[in-house]
Each structure stands twice: as C-alpha cells, then as structure tokens.
Amino acid sequence: MDTFGEALRRARRRAGLSLDTLEARVNFSKSYISKVENGRRPGSREFAEHCDTALDASGDLVAAYEQDAVQRGPAAAGTVAFHDVYRRTFLNLGAAAAAAGVAGLAGIDLQDGAELTEADLDQLNRSVVRLRALDARHGAADLWDVAAARARGIASLLDHAEYSDQVGAALVELAGRAFMCAGWLATDAGQHDGAHASYTEALAIAGQAGSPEIQVHALSNLALHAGVQRRPRPALRYVAAAERALPAQPLGRVPAMLAMRRGRLLAMLGDVDGAKQAFTAARHTLDGDQAAPVSWLGFFGHAEIDAVEADAALDLRKPKRGAILLEESLAAYDPRFARNRCLHLVRLAKARTSAGQVDAGAHATSEALDLLDSDVASVRVGTELRLLAEQLHQHRKLPAVADVLARYRTTPYGAPA
Template sequence: MVSTRTFPNLAFRRLRGQRSAGEFAAAVRRSAREIGEQVACDARYIGRVESGEIRCPNYAYERVFLHMFPGAGLADLGFSPRESVRGRGARSAADSSSPVTTPSTVSAPSAPSAPSAPSESSAPSPPTSPLLGSDTDEECDVLRRVFMTSGSTTMAAASLGLSLGGMAAAVSLPAQRRVGEAEVSAVEKAVRQIRLLDDRHGGDGLYRRASQPLRAAYALLDSGTSTRRGTADRLHAGAGELAISVGWLAHDSGRLEDARSHYAEALATARVTGDRALEAHAFCNASFLARDTGRSRESVRAAEAGQRAAQPLGSPRLMALLALREAGGRAGLGDRTGCERALGRAHTAFGRGLSAADPEWMSFFREAELEILEAQCWSALGDWSRAARHARHATRLQDPHFTRNLALYRAELTTDLAWAGLAEEAAATGHQVLDLLDQVRSSRIRTMLAGAVAVLRPLGRGSVEITDFLDRHASAGTKA
C-alpha cells in the first residue's frame, strides 16, 4: 500500500529562489508559451507543488518544467516517479486523452511505463481549449474557484451591491440547504445586472464586487444539493455565464490573467455538462482575449473551436460573431486573405438575420459591433483609412444606451484617424471619448485613447485643435 503522507518539495522551492510564488507562476506560463503549451499556472499551484500536495506534475507541466530547467529530470525537481503516484496525479491512458475531467480519485497505471502525452492525432475528442490542456486535474478543480475559501452553501449568502453614476443594483443569493428555483433565478439575475451595468459604466469599478456572486454561484454548485436535473443544468449554465461576465469585467479593466482564468473556468463548466452554448461563449471570449494579448494564433484556434461548438445551435448571429473573432486573430497574424474570408463568412451569417436560437448575451451584437470589429481587423492589417471608414460607420450606428461601447468605438475611431493622417478629426473624436469617460471606467478604452495620443503628440504644435485635445487628455490623466 502506498503512503498518502506528503512531504514538502524543497528542491522545487530552491529553484524558485527569491521570486514570489506569483512571479514564478508567471515565469512558468511564459515558458509554456515558448514551447506551445498552455498551462493555467498561478501562485496557488506553485504552493501545492512546494507543499508536496502535487507529487508528480501532469504531462503538460512536466514538459514546461523540463524546458525551464534543461538537463534536469523530474526527480531533480523534487517530484516522485509517475508510476508511484496514486490518485489524482496519475490516470489511465483513456482518461489522459479526455479534455476535461471532474475531480475524482483514479488509480495509477500498474506498469512503470506510464502513457505518453496524447498527441493531436489520437482518437477523436472535443477540441481542447487553448486555456485548458488535456491534463487539467492539478490545474483546476472544475467546480471550485481558486480563491474560494469554503465549499459550503453558506457562501451563497453573498450579495452584489453596486452604485455607479446614480445606478444601483443589488442581487442576493440566499443561503439554504437545497438549491431550487429561487437560487438559480438569483444567479441568472446577477448575470443580467452585471451586463447592464457594464454596458453603461465599463469594467473598472465593477470587477471586484462582481466576484462576490460568482463565488456564491460556485458554492451552490459545489454543495450538490439540487435533486432536479433541469435545475442543476440551469445552475451550471448560470454559473458559467457569470464566470464569463466577470471575466469580461477583468478583461475590460486590464486584469488579463484574471480574465483568462475566468474564461477557462466557464469552459470547464461547459465541458462537464456538455453545454455547447456555454462552450461557444467561453471560446468566443477567450479568442477576443487572446487577440488583445497578442496571442493571435491562439485567438484563431479558440474562434474555430467556438464555431464547432456553435454549429448545431442554429444561431447565424453567433456564427457571425465567432467568424469575426477568427478574422481578428488572422489579422493579428498578418493573414489578410484568411481575414477577408472570415469577414465574408461573418457578413453572410449576419445577413441571415435574428433567430430564436440567438443567445441572450448577444444583445450587444448589432450592425455597429459588426462594423467596429471589422475596423479592428483592418487596423491590425495597417489599412488605416479602411479601418477609419468602418469605425466611423460604427459610431453612427451605435445605440447611445451602450455608453461603454460608444466610448470604445470612438476611441477606435480616434486611433484609426490619427494613423490615417486625419489628425484634426482624430482630435475632435478624442474630445468625444473624454466626454464619456466621466461615466465609463474602462482601462481598455483609456489604453486605446493613449495610443492615439502617442500618434498625435508629434503633430500637436501645428494645430490648436490637436493641442487642446492633448492638453485635455493630459489633465484627465492627472485626475484619474
């Protein structure tokens, strides 16, 4: 019988040196990208390794660690042989090829020759997320958040109370032992309220508070007290959508690694329940995030996986948005032909009109959004005049109800106009963005506007209009 007693991994701790666990986790993620791996490493994972809780890493982490420390073996890093590990650290060959597994205890292979990592050409399986590798049990307990401090239903007493610009909203998730209609409805209401406030105010002031109902929703899932399948499925879907909404707030407020984690969690939840709609949504947002963080190839892969998940759902608008996500990724790769093809598919699907199968979260996706996403493609390809034409059209079409998007579209237009050499029009549009930033708190929009300012600054001396805008922007930055 193998002992389950754990011992600290002192060798691994020495390798970390003076870096914090978070800094070392960031180095692991960078090393993973260097060799084409995707691991969701964070400080918590490093702590579990150093405490001895993880006695042997999964295959993805093994490749990353051996890349980080050339010439070292797993034993040199303080890990136990794979064949000696029982439980979560080792699984059967069949299990190791599954994209997502629920937390469980599985016996290790009895033979010393552990199976090698599954190849892309192995037996068909659902597409692997660019955020979650096929070996994810050490990375992410599917129904437990990294920052959850308790799995009991008492966490469901958390509430969301927001007050921005005179707009107040409160969503409570009541605590009780059995999860029913009231709890599921509260989760769904939290999703709608967060989206409404984001449309009007942006993500900066909302993200931390919005994490409260997310923790509560996953605590309800973790309690496992619902006896009705329909209720459980709605709760999973609601929690997943909530994770995506909170992930978007993180994305919009510049917390990109947090956003990545939330999207990965939503994807894992979708895979557990076989929820294609949630899976498509998670891939859609993951693709957008990857594009914004310079991971263009990952953006394309995520968009393609989202399209595969969405195909049976019968929503042309969803397919159009996912095609636009693919186009954005291809533009980032400099693939003009691939981008144009994806844009063509997006326009064709969008032209088929609305459908009863369109997801509720897609209410923002109108012609204005189509235009601005195309503008971003052309700007990534350096076709600034064409980008400005589409961005200008987007600002004219946008519903003023979506205040954050109106500011976003004008920030995009300001940048495109500046690069296109239309500096005075860019300055005038930049003033309109600043008018909206009293209501909208979005690091993403401020970053976009700062990029336009950098282009306009060398031109400021020759134009009163440009100088006024640059001075106002500098003053607004001082007050922020």
C-alpha cells in the same frame, strides 16, 4: 440619457403595469412613484433597485438614477465616484446574508438549512445580468472583482446548498454564465490572469452542464482574450474549436461572430485576403441568420462587424479605410453600449490621425472624452487612450490638439504625454 423618472415611466409602461400594480410590487406608495415619474421627487437608490427588479430593467433604472444623482451635484451624489457607487452597490447586495456564507457571497439571503429555489436562481441571475448591463454602460474597471466573487459564490452553492435536481441543473448553467461574465469584465479591466481563469472555469462547467452554448461562448471569449493580448495563433485555434462545438440547434449570430473574430485575427497575422474573406463571410452569415440571437450577443450586428473590420484595417496599415468603417459603425451603434462606443471613438481618432486628418482625430478624441465624463471606467479604453495621446502629442502645436490633450490630462487616465 433619460432622467430617472422618464426611464421609470417608460419601463413601467413597457411592462404593462399600472401605478397600483407597481406599488404592490415595490412597496412604495403610488403617490411617491407618480412624483418620481413626473420629476417632483428624485427617488432613492433603494427605490431604484426595487423598481429595476420589479420591471426587469437589467440595471437601466439603477444607471438612470445614479446619472441623475451625479447631475444633481455633491449634495445628492456625495464625493464618491460614479463607478465606485456601482461597485459599492453590488458589494452590498446580499450583505444581510453574510452569515449564510457562500449564499451571501453569491448575492442571495439563504437561511441556514434552507433549500435553494427557482426564485433564488432568478435573483442570482438578475445580479449577473445587472453586472453585464453596467459593464456595457460604464466598463468593468471597478466591477470585475465583484463579478468574480459572484461567480465563485454561485459555484460554491453547487457544493454547499440543498436543491432539487431541476434547480441543480439550472444552477450549473448559471454558474457557467456567471464565470463568463466575470471573465469578460476582467478582460475589460486588464486582469488577464483572472479573465483566463474565469473562462477556463466556464469551459469546465459547460462540460458538467452538457451545454454547447456555454462551451462555444467560453471558447469564443478565450479567442477574444488571446486576441486582446496580441496572440493571434492560439486565438485562431480557439475560434476553430468553437466552430467545431457549434450544436445542430442554431445559436443566433454566433457563426457570424466567429467569422468576424477570424477576420480580425488573420489581419493581425498580415493575411489580407484571408481577413477580407472572413469579414465577407461574417456579413453574409449574419444576413442569412434567422435564429433568435443568444442573450450574450445583444450588441452584435453589422455595426460591430464594421468596427472590428476597422481594427483589422488599422493592423493592415489602411487608416483611411479604418476611419470610414468606424464612422459607419458609430453612426449605427446602439448608444446603450457606451463603453464600446468610447473604445471605437478612440480608434477612430487614431485612424484619422494616422491618415493625416489630425483635426478630425482631435474631434473624435473629444467625443471619447465626453463619454469618459459620463463615467466609462475601462482599462482597455484607458490603455488605448494613452497610446492615442502619445500619437497626438506629435501634433501638439495645433490648437485643436493642444486643447484635447489638456482636457485628457484632467481625466483619471491622463498624464503628460
């Protein structure tokens, strides 16, 4: 991963900004910015937040700064866990606005009686985008309740804030997206009641907003959530409902994603032919999709289809096929989505071990632990890692397995198998 200075320079140049222009936007001197970019000063968390906002970095600069802080050691990072720092950062966003009630909960500083503006909406949207970016990098174990509070705060503004009709319409859509974010983070954190409640709230808001995209998004994530809970039949009903709700205006990558989700669920039911047809349809649909992808499917592509088909292969007791698909997926997977990569590595280890490739399974486990050391905090990953450790325990006399199990026990998820 780039240092904070390197990431800052790259983001500034990508935005086409000079040092003088960035100086004016973040209220830090050009000399200070230059020294941070060149590695002569570490910068501060406040500076990282200002730059992230000014450069539309979606949390990447905050993540790079915090990673540097951890690597500099206790003097820089203190004794607070990396993901706790993120959680504290988001809890403190809008702390100065606490007196403004729901506006503070939503994450903005809105004075009593002030009208909500498009600039306020932009700030609220940045908060949601950053939560999703941090979830992609690190998982949601310590962020899900922050996301839920943000969503509730944004929804409360609908009842308690003053705003124009145009801002009100945009606020309804933003509330829907915020509840989708909260539901996704709650799913990753294993908070299934909270996840279902957030998705259901998003579905209700979609009706108020007249937004087919939010409706389809909510239904597809309800399908995902039911699948995570191993409830394939209701999940398939949600997929069918999402397909019926697709608007005439194409939603890029969504039809392919729904076909992929159908394949996974059919595999859970043991339908080999149906699953195969669905995954084939997902690939063909993706190849023929010329529409711009929706913002919430930035991670989706052939690598994701490979990974999900691999999960289906494991359900169908075809571990060798699953291992091959996961290897192909990981070779092409975007490194920014560290939590997903970690999850797929755990499943690759399971597939290899089930196929009798135990040393290779131990190696994949070690790679997953490397990502955990980089502060992935995901209950889903932790749950699957515990099951993998139980599987590897049967082979504990092998040196590679003994080593990786010993390392696993040093993680927050670890316990003697």
